[in-house]
Amino acid sequence: GQTIGILGGGQLGRMLAVAASRLGLNCHVYDPAPGGPAAEVCAASTTAAWDDEAALRAFAGAVDVVTYEFENVPAASLDLIESLVPIRPGRRALAVSQDRIDEKQFLQNLGLTTAPFAQVDDATTLDAALSRIGAPAILKTRRFGYDGKGQARIMTPGDAAGALAEIKDAPAILEGFVDFSHEVSVIGARGIDGAVACFDPGENRHEDGILRETIVPARLSASQRTDAVLLAARILTALDYVGVMGVELFVTPRGLVVNEIAPRVHNSGHWTQNGCLIDQFEQHIRAVAGWPLGDGARHSDVTMENLIGDDIDRILEIAGTQSAIHLYGKAEARPGRKMGHVNRLTGPAAR
Ligand code: ATP
């Protein structure tokens, strides 16, 4: 069978590898850190730096297609891999999602609504941005942020200097604060034949900048639900995308505002493992392997709860007998670290 190369060795890579294994495919994971969650379940793994040319060449030579569970792989590594083997989803999706300014520009060019934003490089451009956008606002690093890291809130203009220091003067974006009622996400998939299939939107609740819970169905009107799915499809098609993508949305009285996109399987799509016949991981592997997409219709209402840090110590209590348990095999439970999740079925899906 085919061998799928996976860049990044975290829990998303692990769950992709498990799905691939069920489809009779092999996986080879590449990650700079040894002993991550994915390597344990893959037949082959490479531990080497992102700029190790010999290791990248050997990896690319050993696989039929490369995908990623981590979107911050350096461009030079991807150039080398791409000269040897296809990368799915393609480079454009990665480039757009690696930089918050390119991402917002891309989304606005598609006619979608984002938070108002401005580029910030120093105190002067921050002042100009603040006078245009106003407070409250959020200063975020353009690149490498996740789980709310690399962000500082600016409640009044007096917070500007402190915010810039907090993100260590990195190239940044100032975003106007979106007054949303709740957050939802759409997990969308596009096959190599251009077919698009979106999972039902989930409602996301964050704590301390980290996803805590995803609940399906999300609180959305029929027209909001349609809007959410259609805008995800528009993004997938514009990028000539192959694979699964997460699209994070703010729900506001004036419509849906796109927060960010993730060119990979997404934490807010973990509920699909127990709420759908075909989950996001199988859907992604099908797409990158060039197979037709499966039917991701939701059969159950689900609450997905992340197990963060010490939560893992109470896993049996949290899960009870009514939740499917998904653990990532991480040795050490550090604060803020995602250790696993549980999916609780809360009833059959309304039809
Ligand atoms: P992730 O782990 O999802 O990749 P991230 O570090 O990339 O997170 P964002 O998704 O940009 O961060 O922001 C984290 C959370 O902060 C959002 O889910 C939302 O709750 C809040 N937030 C971000 N941007 C805005 C905004 N412009 N207005 C209001 N709230 C925001």
Ligand code: MG
């Ligand atoms: Mg993000």
Ligand code: MG
């Ligand atoms: Mg986010």
